[in-house]
Amino acid sequence: MRTVRYFNQLRKRRWGLFALTLMALLQIHAKSFPQINQEIKVSIIENGVSLEQVFDQLEKLSGFTFLYKKMDVSGKTVQHLEAREKTLKEVLNELLLPLKLTYEVDDEVIIIRNREASSKGAGKAAQQFREVTGRVIDEEGQPLAGTTIYLKGQKQVAVRTGNDGKYVIQIPETVTSPILVFSYLGKETREIEVGTKLVLLVQLKPAINQLDEAVIVSGYGLQQKRSDLVGSAYQISGEQFKNLPAQRVDNLLEGLVPGLQIDYNTDAATSTRPRFNLRVRGTASMSASNEPLWIVDGIRVFTGDRTNMIPGMSTSISPLSYLNPDDIESITVLKDATMASIYGADGANGVILITTKKGRKGDPKLGVSVRYGLAKINEGTRFKVLDADQYLALAKEAYLNVPGNNDLTYFPYQDLPNNPYSTTSTQWDDVYYGTGTYLQNNLNVSGGTDKVDYYISGEYFKNQSTIKGNDQQRFSLRTNLDISLAKKLKLTLTMGASYNVNQLFNPGNDYYELLPIMSPYNTDGSYRLWYDIVEKTQDEDGNFIPSVHSYKFFNSVAERDQNDDIQRAFASVNNLILQYDVLEGLKLTSQVGADFQSLHGDVYHARTNWSGMDIYTGNPLGEAERRHANFLIWSAIERLNFNRHFGKHAVGGVAGMEISSQDNKSLAAYGSGFANDHIKEVSYAAVRDNATSSSSRVRRSSFFAQANYNYDSRYYLALNWRSDGNSDFGADTRWGNFWSAGASWNMHNEPFFSSNLIKVFKWKASFGTNGNSRLGDLQSMGVYTYGTSSNYLGTSGTVMQSVWNRKLSWERSYMANFGVRVNLNDRFDAELEVYNKKTVDLLSDLDVSRTTGDQRVMRNVGKTQNRGIEFSFQSTNVRHGKFLWTTDANISHNSNKLLEIYNGISKTRDTQIWMEGEDLNTFYLVKWAGVDPRDGAPLWYDVNGNLTRTYDLANRVPYKSASPLFAGGLSNTFQYGNWSVNVLAVYRIGGYSFTSFGRNVSSDGLHLMETNQSVNQLDRWQSPGDLALSPKPLWQQSNANSTRNSTRYLYNTTYFRLKNVSVSYRLNPKLLRRTGLGDASVNLLIDNIGLWTPYDQAGQNSYKQAISGYPMETTVSLGLSVKI
């Protein structure tokens, strides 16, 4: 009787709760779900067991799901049941009739009803309600707990499915031809006409494109539906990047998130593991980090220092490559003040939240996927250099161009026994590049019982780069558990760990700079260590004669084959979360988490090449270097979340505190002088010195609160506050306060708004502050350092390293955001956002009066502004029968401006300048005016725009900027039946890049002797009247400084890149069942198919060939994924 009373109470409240409680009354029995003929025959013998046990047994035997109310069934026992090869119908009749029960069969569900109750119920409630029951499953047949079901046109009639995916909904009889709407995060919403059915079994398919009801995860347990969003956040589901290459997580976001720009940190061939610059809504800071903050499962993780560099290691490998993308449920990018100011001091550059997958209640579900592929360099993006014949021709011409060189007697590259220059033709690209491989194996198991939900996964990933000598291996494991400890107490454990082995070899510029007339091998096949050239020398009589000299050849091919450079990393992100339901809608959560990375680098330079030899004597030494670095960030978060509805008022919020500590430690040891190349350990080196170690610590402590309110899903208000303390800052300014306020209006929910076409019409606005504190450690304190230079007369001394700036504090951003979103008929959903971000008190490393004893000091000076507009849309272009075409696109524009710089003094930074009123990325160069057709001399413009033949730094002018005009991504998905094709492209319009590639290899003869040249050098001045691209080449001489920095090396960065194409075929499920598999699909992926730039010309090099320092890698891979 107690249950009935409960029932009545709830009915007075809300329909949703009512339904949920009802669900609790239903017995849970989720079993596998094969499709079985109703006429199936079963054999069963049961004596003296409960009716429920019999149902269990029958479920197993028949494959049907039994639905019943517990109160109808409990207490009833079956004295004797015996059936041999009888149909289910017969068995049920025999079983149920004596127990005064009846049943209905609907599709794959058998509903058991109390005969009396249903007739009574019909009498009492028939005029009002019809009870429809059923179950919601996903595309794999697994129950979808938490699916929202409501009656179309009467949203208040809504329920949610229980953990087994089952639901019961009461439809008022007054509704004629009712339609039920089923919706679930990340799934396509379905509308189903009920007709006369009492049971509806619904399968929801994944919705790649439809973000409408997506629940956006934001920080500290806050989450809301997209239509309830006040701030600006963009979420990508794992579904959207499952077909993207799995090397590293940051690169997955390219082109998918409006306003997020991803660039290589350099265009030089400095590392085969290039660092990326990620910018959310532009560059705001001059000296502090401009990188977004990364949060995994609620805690911050270490992704490198200010510029993503990994301190303590010789090569920086992004920690974002240590995470298995397959474990990621969603990635959310928080952009505006409303979303990010709860991250206070470090939220100004945007926050990226990674949420890992969790188990869902249900039977264990196994997923296995395998992918294998091959990679080649993309020919179009290969930097083109001269071949042997072209080189020799140009070299000789340049040689003779030099006054005084009349013949080629002393030309250095003449055929010599060890160097047959004229017959050597080495394609260095082929020496350094090969075929890469891509292998990814994933296995995961997930499921849940009523006490424990689990997700367990393992991965092996191996990627062999097209640059020989480079590979990445990742062994990763994850266990995510949710355990109900008591009725109101839940424990969550997320543990992810990976072991990463990276083999490194950096060919640097060798692949395009080495001369094609050289070979990496001697004629006997051994590695070349010397080369001979002809030189002009004086004999004893003082006459000039050509003679042969040997020079060292620093052979990186030998280094690749003989040296070691291996970096091993163990990385883990672990979390323990305890959640206690204090009261209805009030949850107390405490979380302890740690991000730990332990890196070990082994470098060995073999005795057999110059890197491990005495550079003067040529004696073999062998050099070993061992590096170790540890990074630990631990965080503890205590928070109280609140969420309640009172009639039309919904109130929610969070209050809490967080403390975290970040420790970096590193250790390195070097040794040289080994007896042979097998020892390699520093301990056995003849000379061991220069052991170094370092450590640093930053601590943060914060209090935060958020409150949100909405009235009738029409008017929304959100307030945020955070107070942050940071040990990096001076005692006077250690704490900073940040806040934001936002509001939004769902116009479509207004009574006056009635449109069948416009489903969502939403306005939103927010304003608030954020900080940026990421500088490096203890810049404010004023520190004394130790070392030889501070000792005196054998006494250890210490000297001031940096001056104390007590006032050093947070950089502060004021962000305003305004957005509008329109959804047309669930077919087209577009969002436009405009923002203005002003950053003041910039943390700047500035020249300071030398009277302080320091040259540069971090200070809070300067202002920048980023204004921009972002537009994104999802559209279902064609939905016709089995064919579906959807588009997901975004475009964004950001304009950046330096508003104020210290004392108004512009600051030149290599090729760029910081100048008030200009973009922070403005170039500052002498303008190139081409080649003088009269004599092949270089021409520039002076400051007044007149032609000059003299290079003068005083003629530098602010000119163009590296910031693009527009950038974005475009993703199209085509589905036909079991086939699906996705094409992802990224593009950029406008913006310039100064490429360092252009320097040594476009040297107009200056570096012609040592380095091969770009094919652009072939278009050179040869005789008066030539309108040439390159000036007259002069052997080893500068042609009037023609190669100094000028706009000659500036390229427009407009491009369109086909980033990824995937073709998937889902195997026929009916066929699969015979093999016992739940679901299987095959997919073909092609990454980095091509790149188009408007200024590219055949046979020439342009920006296209100089984007990252290395050519693009095109990977083709074939994958199979199977679910059981």
Next chain:
Amino acid sequence: MIKVKFYAVLLLCTLTSCNKFLEVEPVGRTTIPVLFSDMDGIRAAMAGAYATTYAYYSSHFYLYPEIASDELLLNLSSASESQRDVYNFNASPDDETGMVGKVWEEIYVALSNINNILFYLPNLEEKFPQNKEELQTYRAEALFLRALCHFDLCRVYAQPYNYTADASHLGIPILQQTPGPDDNVSRKSVKEVYDFIINDLLAAKQLYTAGANDLHQGANKRFYASNEAVQALLSRVYLYKGDWDNCIQSASAVIAAIPLARGDDYTHMFFTLNDAGKETIFRLNGLDKSSALLDFYNFKGESGKLVKPAGQPTDTLLKLFFDPTDIRFSILMQRLNDQGSETDGSAFVTRKFDADQTAVDADRQHYNPLVLRVSELYLNRAEAYWNKGQFGEAVADIKQLEARAFNTSVDDITVTSNKDVLNHVIAAERMKELAFEGHRFFDITRRKEDLQRDATTTSTVPFISYPNDRFVLPISQKELDANLNMIGNPTVNN
């Protein structure tokens, strides 16, 4: 309920420890307040203060008054661009990495280290009463070093004291404590700077009289500030100021305490890094450090060959040694072609920096720059006597040095007592004695003389008359940009 309590306790613990939690000490470095919280810290900071003083003495600052003077011939091919510019009185305010920027910067580095010590001394004295004497000594040493820094800066960037009648012309900022990044200190008049210097030195003298100064004894004493060093510097400051009586008094105090070194003791002062330390009052020690001075004056090439150094003595200087048996010529100068490597027979080099190196590693080869030695005090006193009209006393002091130079007795030396000639003799003696020790150009300007280089000079500026705006270096542009209260020097900063 138990769980709720558990949470309450946890929350309370974390809340109370919050501020303490944010106190982080760096490793491998020490924050300023922590460093000065104990005696070990201030001891290390004292060593650091000397090390930074060495740093500025072992490079640009020591070379500037030589390159700008008439006693040094610059080898244009091996000199740096900055050195050439100074040589040609064409130094640019943008020369941030050369003399203009570095002398300024390096002295202020030393000064900030010294001022930090003086700032924290009162705390330490209160905290460690048992170390009172030791701390008193540090205070005296720091005051001496602070005076030295101010004096050196003022000599390079400001016109001499007597440039205006009341010394009201622009000096340098006076720093009693290390300024913060936003303090933007401004320049004070030369008079105020000298008053500040003398005040510091008198305070140091007072401390020594009160019994400080037991820390460094024996041969190492000369590497630290001392009572004699304070007196010696006072004598020099008074000389520059034209305060003859005080100059004589301070000089006499030192001369009474320390005798002149003679013979090998004298030359060992230059040739041996670990000499017995006679005559020396204060020099800086460069143990384990490198030295730009060595590179500049080095004339020893690979495999025993002699090469032309960047800096050589000029004819102007060489001609003063009319008697070649003068130890300062016969031993301290060397003709390059004596060992047959140079064809230029007239090429002389100075051996004042030719110390036997104990370290093989080039990074550890050094020279211990001389700051104060007794000979200078004879010269200071002689000049003061002359200015007071006490010519006999002046002659007596010059004779002491001459007698040492020729290794004979004072009685064998004759020096003119003609007033005008004696003035030249004193100046010449000063030039011969203190050549390349960082005095010459300051002596010229202090004596209001024109700069007259001889015919063989490689400079484009053979003559420059007093007074002249070019007699001081410009203030670096970076300083002017960063500190809007700073004023540049006329002409050179325009």
